[in-house]
């Protein structure tokens with residue numbers, strides 16, 4: 001139900017002196033002290049007929065709400081993460097039909113990221129119920145010192161830790177009116193953050209997977225393979241003697257003997273323990289943790305389990321799918337599929353780097369690089385709006401923002417510009433793809449402060465910030481070839497340039513002048529500093545190394561920063577690096593990979609982009625897939641050890657946007673798709689491409705196919721839109737059918753249709769302007 005701003009009267013409550021446990025922490029804070037789950041309850045009676053009852057709730061880190069013995073709503077791992085020193089999000093549920101004359105509310109609250117190690121406290125809860133009676137009377141029930149609290153069967157819990165549930169400790173009926181809570185304590189009132197409605201889509205269990213196989217690599221250990229790396233947990237079904245302890249462990253990969261390989265999850269314990277109460281079949285799934293895994297292991301099972309004893313529960317922020325892409329090349333389809341899994345695995349109320357190891361944080365570089373892909377595939381509006389708010393809240397008075405939002409750790413300040421750019425770049429995307437001006441307005445002053453921070457931290461317009469740069473190129477974590485200074489200055493330019501465009505959208509003409517001028521100055525400084533006779537500068541391998549590198553040249557080409565008289569030369573140098581030096585393979589990290597395919601296509605080399613993408617040899621996407629990847633890896637290498645080696649990172653997923661923007665050829669020309677371009681790149685061995693993208697203006701469908709005799713493009717242009725259709729000029733005799741009627745046949749106009757306007761030739765394309773309708777363009781080969 002919609003959550004609105006509302007007047008809170010309730011108090012934050014917690015349990016005095018909770019029982020705590022110590023476990024591994026994240027990779028920075030090595031040990032965490034966290035609380036056992038807290039159980040809260042409150043009973044109340046209703047006298048009269050109610051017309052409406054609504055509950056507002058937030059429980060941080062995570063809560064599960066129950067009323068009269070039943071779970072309310074289907075959100076899990078709620079509320080969405082925020083910086084709890086500033087804000088917590090609340091949900092609202094309509095509970096009119098759940099109430100009776102005698103009622104009980106029960107809430108379990110777990111740790112999540114609301115923990116001491118991040119500067120917070122133990123779990124806390126706030127609840128307010130508004131009841132309206134048919135006779136017009138109103139009543140409010142709030143959380144306060146009249147609530148009762150206790151620990152219960154759900155004990156230790158933590159995002160990285162997993163959880164432990166002792167079913168023998170279940171308190172039957174604890175969330176019902178008649179339960180005897182005389183041995184429960186009274187809750188205490190505590191302070192807590194300001195509250196704001198949770199508007200973004202919630203995290204849900206979106207799918208249940210059956211394991212594809214089960215085997216036993218060691219006595220008493222059974223391994224389940226789900227055939228897919230994903231985020232979530234397993235649901236266990238078991239029966240056996242009371243007190244039997246069943247342990248579930250999770251991993252992305254297995255060792256050669258079939259046992260789970262825990263190296264890639266590093267410090268994360270990622271273990272769920274369930275202790276049987278000894279009744280018929282018992283079912284259990286965790287509540288306040290999640291794991292990134294393909295394999296799950298069960299230990300301590302009474303007897304031999306079957307494939308039916310375990311199910312995989314796929315969990316992530318439930319964003320709506322808006323994009324669909326399919327083509328005749330199976331490898332490209334598989335890269336698309338892997339990207340979708342990697343993307344969804346990393347939408348956990350913030351865009352995370354990975355779901356399995358001791359990080360899982362809102363790393364901004366990963367998010368900005370994958371954002372366009374995410375926007376083509378999913379409705380990301382509310383998700384990113386909430387996250388931009390997290391970034392805004394994390395901004396310091398000097399204008400700096402962190403690498404990770406919410407930051408949770410002071411060491412993330414100030415951001416590497418390739419990470420910090422998420423703030424301005426994603427705000428721009430929200431405007432560009434969704435026509436959302438309000439987000440630009442809301443963040444304008446903070447973005448300006450950030451741009452000013454970048455300026456203060458530059459010398460002669462060369463950025464002095466940066467630590468990661470073109471992260472994770474082949475064979476390395478740190479950039480091998482691309483100077484961090486170059487990447488940082490590129491993003492300094494990117495942010496100032498986009499900010500000047502934002503100022504333009506908001507009609508702040510003074511700022512337009514100031515920042516477009518500054519962008520020009522950065523461009524000049526960039527060329528002065530990095531442009532050499534041999535191309536853009538690189539990290540030198542030796543004093544006589546005068547070579548250049550892929551990313552160094554790709555970045556200035558992307559923004560047309562290269563002086564006109566050097567452009568052809570730089571494009572040729574880049575081609576040489578790709579084709580001759582690397583045999584059509586990438587030598588880019590996450591930054592270069594985002595731009596290289598666009599740059600090649602815009603400069604007439606979409607065929608090279610296609611070749612790189614469809615390589616099956618190292619380094620490349622095809623290599624990952626051949627080596628068994630079902631998502632995207634953090635590294636171009638197949639690594640099975642610890643360190644920087646996740647098998648489910650989305651930061652190389654930017655390639656998927658290229659499928660939409662170049663293979664389909666679909667992109668906006670003005671903000672919010674009012675006018676858009678369809679310019680398919682008919683390349684490689686592709687025979688057909690089919691896609692649809694649900695935009696704020698409606699559903700746009702584009703498909704093309706080619707045979708030896710013809711090329712056919714079908715497009716549907718939604719009402720209120722215009723499209724520019726760029727057809728390849730390789731053939732002649734164009735025919736156009738609009739809404740089933742022939743308009744142009746073999747190049748001759750046979751109906752006067754002013755909605756299809758032949759604009760002319762542009763380079764190697766023939767351009768038509770079209771209005772809303774369904775079109776079929778056919779070109780016969782001559």
Ligand code: BGC
Nearest residue numbers: 353354359363365366468471
């Ligand atoms: C994360 C990355 C992140 C990086 C910063 C890593 O530990 O997993 O994806 O962007 O740190 O360089």
